Amino acid sequence: MTGATGSIIGARALEALRKLGVETHLIMSRWAEATLKYETDKYTPSDIRALATHNYSIKDVSAPISSGSFETDCMVIVPCSMKSLAAVRIGYADDLISRAADVVLKERRRLVLVVRETPLSTIQLENMTSLSRNGAIIFPPVLAFYTKPETLDDVVNQTVGRILDMFHLDTSGFERWNGMKWK
Secondary structure: HHHHHHHHHHHHHHHHHHOOOOHHHHHHHOHHHHHHHOOOOOOOOHHHHOOEEEEOOOOOOOOOOOOOOOOOOEEEEEEHHHHHHHHHHHOOOOHHHHHHHHHHHOOOOOEEEEOOOOOOOOHHHHHHHHHOOOEEEEOOOOHHHHHHHOOHHHHHHHHHHHHHHHHOOOOOOOOOOOOOOOO
């Protein structure tokens, strides 16, 4: 988790992964913790850490997940700041988030970046395009109005379901597009 807005999406993704029994390895940046405290009264950084199977300091570039020999299926950065996006794009692995993402890319594993910014600059778009060409999935959490969401929770749950789809996990808990239903 990075310091971009949308920390609730990261929290809910961890809850869903825990419910599915998926082993998780969490790295929270200092700004992710600050943003979480600012955006929600429901979760604390300790609450988020408790949802993960393993936790690492962002400074610990010697953590197991910093090596390609550590077996992982995939990685999601949710939310993903433009700073982290840029670091991943250029391979500037000065912290564990960018190093782990670099490893996932070099090992040809699935990397999903839940980018949070609007509007987007040309530099940001070029960073996303480059990462997409190198195998990353760029996943802006775009609202799905066809689900007729009534609450912010509806929007977050649908986004988390789509993120889990990227990893072929059970996502039966959210509404899918089933074509137009004419009344």
